[in-house]
Amino acid sequence: MVWTEILVPVLGGDNDAALLAIAKALAEPFNAAINVVYASPSPISLFSWAGEGGYGPTDVAVAAMQESADRGQARCRDLLASLDYPKTKFEAVTADDWIGLRTVSRLADVVIWERSVSRGHGFLANAFQQILLDERRPAIIADKPTKADGTIAIAWDGGREASRALRRAVPLLRGATKVVILSVPHAMAHPCDGSRAVDYLADQGIKADAVVLHTQGDAGQAILGGVRDLGADILVAGAFGHPRLQRFIFGGTTQLLLDSGSPAALFLSH
Structure with a gap:
């Protein structure tokens, strides 16, 4: 692929x-x-x-x-x-x-x-x-050309949008020097630590590490903090997993990522 x-x-x-x-x-x-x-x-x-x-x-x-x-x-x-x-x-x-x-x-x-x-x-x-x-x-x-062979972080909650983003990003991930799965357990509706995503990527020939972010704050802010700590060049994320009316009223993690001003490029998939 x-x-x-x-x-x-x-x-x-x-x-x-x-x-x-x-x-x-x-x-x-x-x-x-x-x-x-x-x-x-x-x-x-x-x-x-x-x-x-x-x-x-x-x-x-x-x-x-x-x-x-x-x-x-x-x-x-x-x-x-x-x-x-x-x-x-x-x-x-x-x-x-x-x-x-x-x-x-x-x-x-x-x-x-x-x-x-x-x-x-x-x-x-x-x-x-x-x-x-x-x-x-x-x-x-992105604001500038990205390093395709750099560090790529993946925002992971095991949901449909995150899973689709992961699969579609596989060609990009194959060229990365480092791939890290970031998850925020307290923000998830069901237990998910990233291990299944790591196993899936291993089957694709991609070595990835899983990092669990322990925070009681906002999941989006935790992900952005993890991206900064890694110095990631690209963040892969599922986009807009909630209904559009709910996003319009309450905002959402995707909108936070878009508005953050993070230097990392975003790879988004819905």
């Missing part, structure tokens, strides 16, 4: 170069293709609010917005051409309902996102949620 395609949604903005550098660092160990998808809104859709007021889009406004989208796409193509990576693809999709981007994501092994998007900010925030939660495509959230 290897990764063959890394997907990078881009907007033609200032952060696109960093996203491509992250994708290259992840793709190189697998010789995976980097698929860059430029997502732009339809100019007509941005004027949908004007229907009842009688102010429809003018030809000049639509043309100006299309010209801006074309410039953004050209910039992304130039960035990809300068990436110096042999296996790349480029696609452009309109993003009125995210169907185009969602369709492209379905055969990607992992999708690269910037942190602001994962925190609910910016044009791609809804796309992030739909692709992670509805399409169930794993996400990498």
